[in-house]
Amino acid sequence: MSFNLTLLAQMLAFAAFILFTVKVVWPHMLRAIETRQKTIADGLAAAEQGQRALQTSTRQADDAIRAARDRSADIVGQAEKRAVQMIEEAKVAAKEEGAREKIAARSEIDQEVQRAREQLREQVASLAVAGAEQILRREIDVRAHAELLDRIKRQL
Amino acid sequence: MTAGKEFNATDYIQHHLSFYRVPLGEGEFWTLNVDTVVTSVVLGILGLGLIWWVVRGATSGVPNRRQAFVELLIEFVDEQVKGLFHHGDRNKFIAPTALTVFVWVTLMNAMDWLPVDVVSGVLHLLGFEEWRPVPTADVNATFALSISVLLLSIYFAISAKGLGGWIHELFCSPFGKNALLWPANFLFNMVEYVSKTLSHSLRLFGNIYAGEILFFLLWLWAATGLVGTFFGFLLGLGWAIFHILIVLLQAYIFMMLTVVYLSMAHEHH
Numbered sequence: 001m002s003f004n005l006t007l008l009a010q011m012l013a014f015a016a017f018i019l020f021t022v023k024v025v026w027p028h029m030l031r032a033i034e035t036r037q038k039t040i041a042d043g044l045a046a047a048e049q050g051q052r053a054l055q056t057s058t059r060q061a062d063d064a065i066r067a068a069r070d071r072s073a074d075i076v077g078q079a080e081k082r083a084v085q086m087i088e089e090a091k092v093a094a095k096e097e098g099a100r101e102k103i104a105a106r107s108e109i110d111q112e113v114q115r116a117r118e119q120l121r122e123q124v125a126s127l128a129v130a131g132a133e134q135i136l137r138r139e140i141d142v143r144a145h146a147e148l149l150d151r152i153k154r155q156l
Numbered sequence: 157m158t159a160g161k162e163f164n165a166t167d168y169i170q171h172h173l174s175f176y177r178v179p180l181g182e183g184e185f186w187t188l189n190v191d192t193v194v195t196s197v198v199l200g201i202l203g204l205g206l207i208w209w210v211v212r213g214a215t216s217g218v219p220n221r222r223q224a225f226v227e228l229l230i231e232f233v234d235e236q237v238k239g240l241f242h243h244g245d246r247n248k249f250i251a252p253t254a255l256t257v258f259v260w261v262t263l264m265n266a267m268d269w270l271p272v273d274v275v276s277g278v279l280h281l282l283g284f285e286e287w288r289p290v291p292t293a294d295v296n297a298t299f300a301l302s303i304s305v306l307l308l309s310i311y312f313a314i315s316a317k318g319l320g321g322w323i324h325e326l327f328c329s330p331f332g333k334n335a336l337l338w339p340a341n342f343l344f345n346m347v348e349y350v351s352k353t354l355s356h357s358l359r360l361f362g363n364i365y366a367g368e369i370l371f372f373l374l375w376l377w378a379a380t381g382l383v384g385t386f387f388g389f390l391l392g393l394g395w396a397i398f399h400i401l402i403v404l405l406q407a408y409i410f411m412m413l414t415v416v417y418l419s420m421a422h423e424h425h
Contacts, residue, residue, distance in 0.1 A: 003296060005180060006189040010196060010291075010300030017200045017256050025204060026252035028211040029230050032223075035216030 125153045163379060169372055172272055174286040175294070189294055191284075196291035199263040204256065233258055233411070240415045243316070243422035250418055253308075254411050257301070261360065262407035264292040268367050269396055269403075273375060292364040292406075295357070302357035305414050306349060309421035316422045329425040356413050363406045367399055 129149060176191040210226045219227060237251045267290040279287045291297040314322045326345050327338045374395065378388025 002184065003299070004177075004185050004187045004189065006187075006192050006294065006296035007300050007303070009188060009193045010297050011304050013193070013197050013200060014256075014260075014300055014304050017204055017260060018253050020204055020208075021252040021256040022249055025208050025211055026230075026247065026255070028208075028214060029227070030247055032211070032214035032216045033227065033231075039216060 121156055125156045128156075129153070165376055168376060168379075169369075171286065172276065172368075172372055173288070175288055176284060176286045189288075189296060191287045191289070192291045192294040192297050195267065195289055196260070196264055196297055199267070199291070200260050203259040203263045207255075207259065229259075230255060236412060237415050240412070241419045241422075243419060250415060253418070254415050257414050258407055258411040261292060261301070261410050262404060264290065264297065265360075265364055265403040265407055267291065268293075268364060268371065268399060272368075272371065290364060290368055292360055293368045295361050298357035298361040299353075301360075301410070301414075302353045305356065305417055306353045309417045310349075312418055312421040317424060321424075325425055352417060356410070356417070360406050360410050363402055367395075367402055370395055 129152075132149075175189040177187045178190050179187045207226055207229075210222050214223055214226075233255045234246075234251050237246050237254050241250050270289055272289065275289050276287055288294065310322075313325075317325065327341050329341060330344060331337045331341050371392065374388045374392045376388075377384045378392070379385075
């Protein structure tokens with residue numbers, strides 16, 4: 001165990017090796033590792049951003065679906081209301097039409113009745129005249145009494 | 157073991173504990189343990205070069221198996237540093253330094269697994285009489301690391317608090333600002349610095365050196381005969397498996413202490 005020049009030689013070698021590692025080896029490795037860390041961090045950030053975008057678009061899609069559902073419900077409601085309204089209108093129109101027809105029918109019936117009554121009256125008159133004629137054939141001169149008969153006929 | 161000679165346990169151990177020394181000048185100090193320096197530098201270049209090679213082609217996309225392994229290693233080290241260092245940008249210096257220490261020390265410790273006699277046999281054929289393959293079993297290597305860490309911690313202490321602040325802390329903490337306490341504070345701080353450095357390097361050295369010696373003893377036993385060879389193999393296998401823990405644990409402890417000391421240097425008292 002003795003110290004000699006080897007000590008200094010070893011120290012020099014140690015210094016050289018340290019210098020080599022500090023200046024050459026370590027920066028290379030550090031760069032590779034840092035670049036990888038950055039890549040990983042970027043990837044994670046991108047994934048997070050993607051997740052956030054997904055959430056946003058999901059929310060938007062939900063909103064759109066809800067809006068569409070509301071709108072379709074509105075439309076259906078309006079259509080139902082309109083249908084009820086149309087039915088009501090149709091009912092009213094039918095009722096009016098019916099009433100009008102009834103009135104027309106009644107006036108026609110009245111006219112018919114009037115006409116029948118006229119006819120009946122004429123027939124009764126002629127029947128009465130015929131009866132009277134039968135009875136009075138001998139005593140009554142048709143021509144002499146025509147004026148009288150006409151008067152009776154008009155009075156009937 | 158050198159072929160042809162009479163086998164001698166003392167010679168065997170002596171042989172494996174001898175450095176390949178090259179004198180570069182007058183005196184004990186001016187010699188170089190070429191084996192330690194060459195082995196550690198080759199291992200450092202191999203380990204860090206391999207990491208650099210993988211990291212150069214690193215993709216920020218899906219990593220292949222090679223890259224995944226290196227990233228695992230780097231993230232493991234970074235995780236430890238993150239837990240201990242809260243004084244600024246760890247990527248600037250502390251974390252890469254911790255990686256360097258961990259990789260280098262692990263590889264140097266791992267040399268313990270190589271069968272010493274095969275290694276020295278091959279090197280003997282190449283003309284190297286003596287070669288110690290485990291750099292961290294050389295105090296020069298471990299002290300080089302811990303003294304470097306000491307210098308770095310002083311540098312960071314000064315750059316975090318300023319030269320005045322650092323000197324102020326040397327004399328005024330941990331006991332107090334009173335002028336009478338200055339010597340005690342200074343002594344305490346010096347002891348702290350010295351003991352930190354000593355324990356930092358000697359822990360690693362002791363563990364690896366002891367592991368190496370235990371291998372030598374087992375291989376000595378293996379040279380005594382068939383039974384010795386069998387049990388030497390068996391216990392050598394067991395020790396090598398247990399050594400996985402020691403090699404990694406010591407490298408881990410060394411790295412953690414490095415980070416702790418450098419973090420402490422940033423702290424204000």
